[in-house]
């Protein structure tokens with residue numbers, strides 16, 4: 428369980444999160460939306476333990492939380508296979524285990540056959556798939572995605588969101604995912620929170636769908652976001 432109780436976080440005089448209460452239960456998939464600078468990455472970094480709350484309590488009792496960034500962050504001087512194996516070896520896997528797990532996940536993200544390639548030889552989409560394979564190979568029980576596909580073109584972004592969604596479902600990991608694209612996010616998560624002016628607002632798909640499709644819920648979410656950006660606190 429990830430639980431934030433009355434968490435505030437400020438950078439200097441600027442309060443980014445203001446007394447928020449927030450939970451992600453095991454296996455739950457939660458989306459995070461908000462305008463640029465609203466505090467989405469701050470929320471994820473707090474969950475990952477990279478930032479400390481200025482006040483309140485942030486308790487992350489997941490065994491292994493893993494943050495995937497917007498850029499793949501592969502080691503450029505090591506092969507793709509090595510990039511996946513190195514964190515596994517560091518976590519205590521044997522060489523055989525690491526090799527087998529890396530092979531499995533490379534195949535799962537459609538990169539079987541490129542294990543020996545260098546990161547610089549991969550396209551942006553392939554590199555991000557390798558980053559996903561590296562993340563899933565570590566068997567996280569909480570996956571934190573900080574807009575990992577936003578640098579890709581829309582078709583590739585949709586394909587990778589779908590692949591990532593399938594992998595999350597296969598592993599049963601909990602998911603906390605930032606996106607600027609409500610229509611993709613509704614396919615990936617059970618519920619959403621919107622960040623604005625330091626506060627969280629829950630967005631319930633079921634009531635937004637009102638018997639309609641997820642796309643209709645995404646339209647409603649998109650409209651809520653637009654309103655947030657035009658309405659002062």
Ligand SMILES: Nc1ncnc2c1ncn2[C@@H]1O[C@H](COP(=O)(O)OP(=O)(O)OP(=O)(O)O)[C@@H](O)[C@H]1O
Pocket residue numbers: 438443461462463464465466467468469470
């Ligand atoms: N290390 C830091 N030091 C000072 N200010 C910071 C730091 N990290 C973030 N901020 C500020 O906190 C606010 C929230 O930043 P954050 O990156 O969480 O926003 P975001 O919603 O993820 O934005 P975007 O969608 O543009 O990535 C911004 O005003 C940002 O400038």
